[in-house]
Amino acid sequence: MSADQRFTQVAEQLGYCFDGEIKIGGNYVPLLRHDDEVYISGQIPRVGDTVVVTGRVGEDVDLARAQLAAKIGAMRALALLQRSLGSLDQVRRILRISVYVHCSADFTQHSEVADGASEVLYQVLGELGAHTRTSVGAYQLPKNASVELDLVAAVNPQV
Amino acid sequence: MSADQRFTQVAEQLGYCFDGEIKIGGNYVPLLRHDDEVYISGQIPRVGDTVVVTGRVGEDVDLARAQLAAKIGAMRALALLQRSLGSLDQVRRILRISVYVHCSADFTQHSEVADGASEVLYQVLGELGAHTRTSVGAYQLPKNASVELDLVAAVNPQV
Amino acid sequence: MSADQRFTQVAEQLGYCFDGEIKIGGNYVPLLRHDDEVYISGQIPRVGDTVVVTGRVGEDVDLARAQLAAKIGAMRALALLQRSLGSLDQVRRILRISVYVHCSADFTQHSEVADGASEVLYQVLGELGAHTRTSVGAYQLPKNASVELDLVAAVNPQV
Numbered sequence: 089m090s091a092d093q094r095f096t097q098v099a100e101q102l103g104y105c106f107d108g109e110i111k112i113g114g115n116y117v118p119l120l121r122h123d124d125e126v127y128i129s130g131q132i133p134r135v136g137d138t139v140v141v142t143g144r145v146g147e148d149v150d151l152a153r154a155q156l157a158a159k160i161g162a163m164r165a166l167a168l169l170q171r172s173l174g175s176l177d178q179v180r181r182i183l184r185i186s187v188y189v190h191c192s193a194d195f196t197q198h199s200e201v202a203d204g205a206s207e208v209l210y211q212v213l214g215e216l217g218a219h220t221r222t223s224v225g226a227y228q229l230p231k232n233a234s235v236e237l238d239l240v241a242a243v244n245p246q247v
Numbered sequence: 248m249s250a251d252q253r254f255t256q257v258a259e260q261l262g263y264c265f266d267g268e269i270k271i272g273g274n275y276v277p278l279l280r281h282d283d284e285v286y287i288s289g290q291i292p293r294v295g296d297t298v299v300v301t302g303r304v305g306e307d308v309d310l311a312r313a314q315l316a317a318k319i320g321a322m323r324a325l326a327l328l329q330r331s332l333g334s335l336d337q338v339r340r341i342l343r344i345s346v347y348v349h350c351s352a353d354f355t356q357h358s359e360v361a362d363g364a365s366e367v368l369y370q371v372l373g374e375l376g377a378h379t380r381t382s383v384g385a386y387q388l389p390k391n392a393s394v395e396l397d398l399v400a401a402v403n404p405q406v
Numbered sequence: 407m408s409a410d411q412r413f414t415q416v417a418e419q420l421g422y423c424f425d426g427e428i429k430i431g432g433n434y435v436p437l438l439r440h441d442d443e444v445y446i447s448g449q450i451p452r453v454g455d456t457v458v459v460t461g462r463v464g465e466d467v468d469l470a471r472a473q474l475a476a477k478i479g480a481m482r483a484l485a486l487l488q489r490s491l492g493s494l495d496q497v498r499r500i501l502r503i504s505v506y507v508h509c510s511a512d513f514t515q516h517s518e519v520a521d522g523a524s525e526v527l528y529q530v531l532g533e534l535g536a537h538t539r540t541s542v543g544a545y546q547l548p549k550n551a552s553v554e555l556d557l558v559a560a561v562n563p564q565v
Binding site: 274275276277278279281286287288289345347349385386387388389390391395397 | 515560
């Protein structure tokens, strides 16, 4: 099965569609390629027009919902890579993800939240999805999102 | 108009001078070049010896002041690039900015704050200033600054 | 004295051993090499099974303890580099560290905390350890750690 087929499979499992336009405002871009590296802007768990998981993890949002938020963020990043590269089979490696968890004062399971994102990357990309990771607790996030993540990937050289 | 002339123009519009020494302590550097990438250390809205915008955004500081803080941080980053490269026309692309907003518990306009930085980068560098971006809410920042940002840029090869 | 000897010396000064296995869960890796860059996952001040410095800096933890936490994080990152490269003499440059300080609402000495990490990098790597740096205040961190840091390094090409 190709990485693109696995992407579609994970999207179906989550029950969300990632085909829509990635909304973006301001003078920045959702994705940028420099040589064989691709940078992805911070992704919140938005599907279409709706931020699906909002609120403070450990207070308004439990671990399972927070992991879902991380999964959606990772899927959005993959959707951007797919659209830009033509196929996720062009991804050579996910180099780094940073996962920001909008959490309560005593919530300490940031790594477990980030596991949601790491799981999706592994499901879709296999060994190539294994990445370095930093997960921290943020005081707030854009649009009251529960989780935000950004990503750097290495991709195949352009022919 | 060159990028350097636009930089001077934006500095005049903001009413600040970015010629002074960039203060730095500790065993680290404000800017570092590796091949054709330049990394810039986290910049707070300092002008000369003064941190111009301090306090919690959404509580002590309104959106417009926070955007000013982001603009100053972006100008400081550009000033460092200019000094290091000789001219901002050597910048090929801004690859990534991370914008940390020292905010109140319910402030959710981090992207709008970051727009201040993105606007400055676009004003000075045009299309080459379009970048990927992550904006998050920090609980505090160095010296009680309202905004901090760091940056990675791609630059022309050294001759 | 080689960088590896200086690493051992700093470990002895701190009174900790960094030989043990780096514990990691989930589908991610502690370290990843892409061409001549090495990315290191977020490091908390863990030694063996114990997170040595936990709690909120400025409330439960004073500046000196927080600096110790930053030093341990930096030593863990160096231990990972040493194990992966065979020797710390293969490090060409530390490009970037991001230092997250789990702090109180009015703690503003994040840079001073990060100085602990910068000092260790300089002690072990000398001039090659001078890096760009971003330090921010996090609301919480994994396992209630007081400090977390991640790192990108440039290393010698593989023969």
